[in-house]
Amino acid sequence: MSIPYNYSMYEASDAEVKVKEVKGVVSVVDREILFEYKVYDVYGSALSNLSKFSIDVNQIKSIQFKKGFPFTGGKLILEANQWAFFEPLPGSEQGKITLKIKRRDRDAAIRFSTKLNLYQSQKRLDDMEE
Numbered sequence: 001m002s003i004p005y006n007y008s009m010y011e012a013s014d015a016e017v018k019v020k021e022v023k024g025v026v027s028v029v030d031r032e033i034l035f036e037y038k039v040y041d042v043y044g045s046a047l048s049n050l051s052k053f054s055i056d057v058n059q060i061k062s063i064q065f066k067k068g069f070p071f072t073g074g075k076l077i078l079e080a081n082q083w084a085f086f087e088p089l090p091g092s093e094q095g096k097i098t099l100k101i102k103r104r105d106r107d108a109a110i111r112f113s114t115k116l117n118l119y120q121s122q123k124r125l126d127d128m129e130e
Contacts, residue, residue: 001027001028001108001111001112001115002025002026002027003025003026003027003076003099003101003105003108003109003112004023004024004025004101004102004105005023005024005025005026005076005099005100005101006021006022006023006024006099006100007021007022007091007098007099007100008020008021008022008091009021009022009090009091018041019041019042020039020040020041020042020047020090021039021040021041021042021044022037022038022039022040022090022091023037023038023040024036024037024038025037026076026099026112028057028112028115028116029054031056031057031058032054032055032056032057033054033055033057033060033078033116034052034053034054035052035053035054035055035089036050036051036052037050037051037053037089037090038050038051039051039090053088053089055080055085055086057116057119057120058123059080059081059082059085060078060079060080060081060116060120061079061080061081061095062077062078062079063076063077063078063079063113063116063117063120064076064077064113065077065101065106065109065110065112065113067106068103071103072103073100073101073102073103073104073105073106073109074100074101074106074109075098075099075100075101076098076099076101076109076112076113077096077097077098077099078096078097078099079095079096080095080096081095082095083095
């Protein structure tokens, strides 16, 4: 299951504020969450090549989907166990990344977060039984 996402990030310097747009796809491959993305400027010109980043599902502290207004998508919020785990992703802050999801992909994002939460709950149960 792959879900397209995007989000904006801002870089401020003394002289100006730069706005960049990150567009990509998030998916689960084996036991890893794979992020594939490109960074664009405000005008839609690519600033980077296709980049890939993956994180082990066990390194995720929480994942939740927050619905937006009725005619908008929502946000998929992933939080890692440690700040450093999401450091390679542009726009991550304090071990957390917020992905904007379009309305047409909202149901897939809900299933994505539900499956990962179910996996984590089952893993915790298995760890408690051992």
